[in-house]
Amino acid sequence: MGFPSWLCLCLHLFIILGICVASPLGDQKRDRITELPGQPKNVGFAQYSGYVTVNKESGRALFYWLTEASTNRGPKSRPLLLWLNGGPGCSSIAYGASEEIGPFRIRPDGTSLYSNPYAWNKLANILFLDSPAGVGFSYTNKTSDLFTMGDRRTAEDAYAFLVNWFERFPQYRHREFYIAGESYAGHFVPQLAQIIYQKSKGIKNPVINFKGFMVGNAVTDDYHDYIGTFEYWWTHGLISDSTYRMLRKACTSGSSLHPTVQCMEALRVAVLEQGNIDPYSIYTRPCNNTAPLRHGLRGRYPWMSRAYDPCTERFADLYFNRPEVQKALHANTTGMNYSWKSCSDIVGNYWADSPLSMLPIYRELIQAGLRIWVFSGDTDAVVPVTATRYSIDALTLPTIVNWYPWNDNGKVGGWSQVYKGLTLVTVTGAGHEVPLHKPRQAFILLRSFLENKSMPS
Ligand SMILES: *[C@@H]1O[C@H](CO)[C@@H](O)[C@H](O)[C@H]1NC(C)=O
Ligand SMILES: *[C@@H]1O[C@H](CO)[C@@H](O)[C@H](O)[C@H]1NC(C)=O
Ligand SMILES: *[C@@H]1O[C@H](CO)[C@@H](O)[C@H](O)[C@H]1NC(C)=O
Ligand SMILES: *[C@@H]1O[C@H](CO)[C@@H](O)[C@H](O)[C@H]1NC(C)=O
Numbered sequence: 001m002g003f004p005s006w007l008c009l010c011l012h013l014f015i016i017l018g019i020c021v022a023s024p025l026g027d028q029k030r031d032r033i034t035e036l037p038g039q040p041k042n043v044g045f046a047q048y049s050g051y052v053t054v055n056k057e058s059g060r061a062l063f064y065w066l067t068e069a070s071t072n073r074g075p076k077s078r079p080l081l082l083w084l085n086g087g088p089g090c091s092s093i094a095y096g097a098s099e100e101i102g103p104f105r106i107r108p109d110g111t112s113l114y115s116n117p118y119a120w121n122k123l124a125n126i127l128f129l130d131s132p133a134g135v136g137f138s139y140t141n142k143t144s145d146l147f148t149m150g151d152r153r154t155a156e157d158a159y160a161f162l163v164n165w166f167e168r169f170p171q172y173r174h175r176e177f178y179i180a181g182e183s184y185a186g187h188f189v190p191q192l193a194q195i196i197y198q199k200s201k202g203i204k205n206p207v208i209n210f211k212g213f214m215v216g217n218a219v220t221d222d223y224h225d226y227i228g229t230f231e232y233w234w235t236h237g238l239i240s241d242s243t244y245r246m247l248r249k250a251c252t253s254g255s256s257l258h259p260t261v262q263c264m265e266a267l268r269v270a271v272l273e274q275g276n277i278d279p280y281s282i283y284t285r286p287c288n289n290t291a292p293l294r295h296g297l298r299g300r301y302p303w304m305s306r307a308y309d310p311c312t313e314r315f316a317d318l319y320f321n322r323p324e325v326q327k328a329l330h331a332n333t334t335g336m337n338y339s340w341k342s343c344s345d346i347v348g349n350y351w352a353d354s355p356l357s358m359l360p361i362y363r364e365l366i367q368a369g370l371r372i373w374v375f376s377g378d379t380d381a382v383v384p385v386t387a388t389r390y391s392i393d394a395l396t397l398p399t400i401v402n403w404y405p406w407n408d409n410g411k412v413g414g415w416s417q418v419y420k421g422l423t424l425v426t427v428t429g430a431g432h433e434v435p436l437h438k439p440r441q442a443f444i445l446l447r448s449f450l451e452n453k454s455m456p457s
């Protein structure tokens, strides 16, 4: 036998492949974070961040930050989880990464970081994405884009991001992949999930090995969300009987993102009656310093457009506006002419399309057999547990395990119900951002979700 022809073929393939992947791998290497200013020493995991172009014509690029699982926890065998925040218009770096599930929290001085003991990268490789363009460090070179963002373009750009990101990170191709998010990401997550599902349907061993998603305090179905929200306000003694009646009459048939004038008026009265509470966490004190933001009714109801706005947000403002932090993150490479903000008012205020209901997508994806979990912190008044229960109930799914208390260290951590195709979990005492208020319980939630096990009873 002479020189085997398969070896020759392999060599050829090797050279061709080598040329094809040389550039993406180079990009990956360039995105590696050496160290963030003020970060703890010897963190024991790798981080990458940078831009992925999602639209060449307009010059839209999305910013990501990957925090891999700790090297002693076998990052190569761990799944990949994409985390999205809502708004619309709020940054996943500002919220998800910096005050919820990320490995670091920012100290009040805005210059140093400390470790989060319940960071989700102990269980999975976590990918944070600022979405859509115009949010956080993600940008567009076409200013008019900012005034025309909406659900559809957000999902399309996020899908384009993923396709390009998997080119740059070939080691994650075919890896178990999940998406999670909260609040208005109750739209982004199922919408992106639907695109991934439809594009990879029928493909054997798809690059994006999508297994399922999880959403928390998620905007799901405007009609049922409204009914449940107003009921929560009334049953928690936050509004008067007359305002409760007025809200039900003026709002329930409309869109939560684009309410009618009558509905806005009813909401204005409700906000006045509620007073200076933190609607995202009704039993904790509100932050003094964000008062102007919170109460500056920017022409429309502020709650739905904003994520949680505690004082910690100011720490992120200080930290991410520092030039040396932006340099270490490979962020703002084009020198944007505005400063970094946790939520973009322009993107949020000019939001275009926002479908009334995600339930049709749920029906399709439940049918597809994806793993779907819905969780809810039960002290949130913005997208309350009652809103989520009415929305899920509208799916009329058969019950597998009826409502039961789940256990956290001998105490009730919340309640859960397992439906055919969907698991509902509440976290008691948690506000809108469950991992911020109840980090350990949120960690148990992620572990159960990834292991496909119901919450411990
Ligand atoms: C946006 O414009 C800047 C400056 O011209 C350029 O360097 C950058 O590559 C553009 N971004 C995209 C995504 O095209
Ligand atoms: C809020 O701010 C005022 C004055 O700035 C201060 O006196 C008060 O103690 C602060 N309240 C809380 C709860 O931090
Ligand atoms: C930033 O630059 C864009 C494009 O040149 C321009 O349209 C916009 O008005 C500028 N914004 C600010 C805040 O200066
Ligand atoms: C980007 O960098 C410029 C300085 O080059 C700075 O003025 C601006 O605030 C930064 N913007 C963002 C969004 O990081």
Ligand SMILES: *[C@@H]1O[C@H](CO)[C@@H](O)[C@H](O)[C@H]1NC(C)=O
Pocket: 452
């Ligand atoms: C997850 O668990 C459910 C119920 O126990 C089971 O029907 C399903 O097949 C499991 N899925 C996977 C991917 O293991």
